[in-house]
Amino acid sequence: MPDPYTLRVNGTDCEVADSDIAESLLFVLRERLGLTGTKNACTEGECSSCAVLVDGVLTCSCLVLAAAAAGQEITTVEGLGDGRDGLSVVQEAFVDEGAVQCGFCTPGLIVAVHDLLEADPDPSDSDVREALSGNLCRCTGYGRILAAVHSAAATKRSQP
């Protein structure tokens, strides 16, 4: 069993005790910390439904050993909101553009789009497709998702 450890999630220190060595960060976020915004689908890095930021780096939380993430800054989809109704510009754009269908892939997409726009405020279509190439959506044709990314980028650029 790993020694008890502390995960810093969305700015809050969370103690994890009595854990199993095989627990992924995804498992601990959802099952121990109740942060169910991060979705559990493939558990092999294929779908990015579980994407989070670890020390600011876009990461599949299913591929992170939770105990090994102690001391790193973890940001989940719950930690991104800041605007209307607690939503971020990216989240608002997804709502406004109808980029959400069943919604299961949405949190991972939101995190990935935050990461993209942090690095590139005005991405081209191919930049967006490349950045989101690991995020699988099985409902849509990605068209509205692309529209939401460009809309969010434009909104962010217009803000002071």
Place this chain on the structure above:
Amino acid sequence: MSDVVVARGLDEALGALAAHPDATVLAGGTDLMVEINRGLRRPSHVVGVAQVPELRQWSVADDRVVVGGGVTYTEMMTTALAEAAPALAQAARTVGSPPIRNAGTLGGNLGTASPAGDTLPVLAALNAQIVVAGPDGERRMGLDEFVVGVKRTSLEPGELIVRAEMDRPRGRQEFLKIGPRNAMVISMAGLALVVDRDARAVRCALGAVAAGIPRAREAEAWVAERVDWDNGAGVDDALADEFGSRVADASSPIDDHRSSAAYRRHAVGVLATRALKRAFAEGDSGDA
């Protein structure tokens, strides 16, 4: 020691491995965590090496490129490594998706030692020396000594992959791979081709078409005698096709769930033809 050690330095990592030689080394997690999540592996001890500064280092010199085991695919693509080892950057670019490339490392690709590991043909074509450290200090070896079978390496208990040291020849480099789409794809056939204009040599290594990472040495020597090294005349179709056929002869593929042996053999020959034409484009005498 706790069951999980997150090493903050090479000495700490080696110390933890010495204390528990059966410990599982965790780098970017993109292979190991899949097995853990599926219940296929249950380590007794884990030594995390993703935050070991010595492993995160890389350096570029006029004739040499050194890449630490903890360098990620993203770093291979976005730093000065991309210019110094272009085939390595091309291979990194084909791995998974951005979050996978942020996590996965050169050392992890080596440690997993899958025939489909995308950086491995590049390392073979760049004459890489793999440097490992253990209780008795460092030792170094070529890729053919390091990868000894499908997902099998010559790492001894307590040893850790520290870095790969590779050539930086003057000439073009290509990495090509075949898969069902352009992202999130495990290679069905892959190929690295490196031109060394000063040595007048072509080096070509193959991925996912054999148990190891074969060099197509006969094809390399054959083509080096036939290309126009001085005037940038390019290569004609017949030469490139014959080269592809000779490279395919160096493969020994199998049928599996990803592809058939026949397709792999065909595909790797096509990749070789294509890579040679790109590497010796008309008008390119290597001075640019």
